[in-house]
Amino acid sequence: MTHILLIADKSYSSWSLRGWLAFRAFDIPVEVRTTRMYCDQFRKDLAAFAPDTRTVPIVKTPQGGVLTDSLAIAWHLSGAFPDHGLLPEDPAARAEAMSLVAEMHSGLTGLRGACPMNLRTGWAGFAPEDAVTADLARLDLLWSRAMDRFGGPWLCGAYSLADVFFAPVATRILTYDLPVSSAALAYAKAHVAHPAFRQWRAMGLVEGPEQPFYDMALDRRPFPAPPPLAAQAVESGPSENATCPYSGAPVTHFLEMDGRVFGFCNAFCRDKTVADPAAWPAFMDIYQS
Numbered sequence: 001m002t003h004i005l006l007i008a009d010k011s012y013s014s015w016s017l018r019g020w021l022a023f024r025a026f027d028i029p030v031e032v033r034t035t036r037m038y039c040d041q042f043r044k045d046l047a048a049f050a051p052d053t054r055t056v057p058i059v060k061t062p063q064g065g066v067l068t069d070s071l072a073i074a075w076h077l078s079g080a081f082p083d084h085g086l087l088p089e090d091p092a093a094r095a096e097a098m099s100l101v102a103e104m105h106s107g108l109t110g111l112r113g114a115c116p117m118n119l120r121t122g123w124a125g126f127a128p129e130d131a132v133t134a135d136l137a138r139l140d141l142l143w144s145r146a147m148d149r150f151g152g153p154w155l156c157g158a159y160s161l162a163d164v165f166f167a168p169v170a171t172r173i174l175t176y177d178l179p180v181s182s183a184a185l186a187y188a189k190a191h192v193a194h195p196a197f198r199q200w201r202a203m204g205l206v207e208g209p210e211q212p213f214y215d216m217a218l219d220r221r222p223f224p225a226p227p228p229l230a231a232q233a234v235e236s237g238p239s240e241n242a243t244c245p246y247s248g249a250p251v252t253h254f255l256e257m258d259g260r261v262f263g264f265c266n267a268f269c270r271d272k273t274v275a276d277p278a279a280w281p282a283f284m285d286i287y288q289s
């Protein structure tokens, strides 16, 4: 039996991102199910997954528990998987990480309210109001203090739950081109280069149409992530590989990269690879072989 995690739109659901990273960034096995926000199906999917739930993420534990909050998921996993590095071993760094997680979970509401997470686009000309500027100053303080104290490269040394909880806020700095210190900007850029985050964003980009709820009356600019390797979906093979790099099943869907054709077992496996080929080690192993 494994944990089962219900999440929503990967491009927009910041709490889902935290719940998912708490598993995937620490190599904890999980079965992931996905719903979509802002449609009737959302409530139905939640009710079918676990009665009387209202928000995502939700986790079902192998013991039959239901966790309906990202903070509970984080603390549960750090206790259930003590050898997976979710929290630092050093007591001082551990206490700091817990404090950072808690402050992120309950605070920074000015920034969160004004700048919803959006991993599909950047916005140009966003003018932060005072509450956003105050939260950015708080972020700069929290991040620089932690990294100075524990030496980086992440907030409390190695990547931990503290970084998981700040990942969505880090992306907002990039999406909205928010004014922060160079150290905070470097920390935000480190998040979008993190292997698990890259996979999350690649999957979100191909998960369906944009959610109009997140439109802003601003000009668009590209989301500021390093450009992916160029690849495109193609109608047919043959491909160099006979089985899908992810499932091992026979290939049915194809992409072309550098004049070479590779196959996958379904459209989603192909499309998430087209979105960011280098995010997927199992694909790159085939490509580089």
Ligand SMILES: N[C@@H](CCC(=O)N[C@@H](CS)C(=O)NCC(=O)O)C(=O)O
Binding pocket: 008, 012, 013, 014, 015, 016, 037, 054, 055, 056, 057, 068, 069, 070, 071
């Ligand atoms: N405190 C919750 C917040 C969860 C939350 O608000 N999730 C959003 C998606 S990011 C949601 O499910 N919204 C749907 C709704 O409120 O109807 C947590 O930390 O997990």
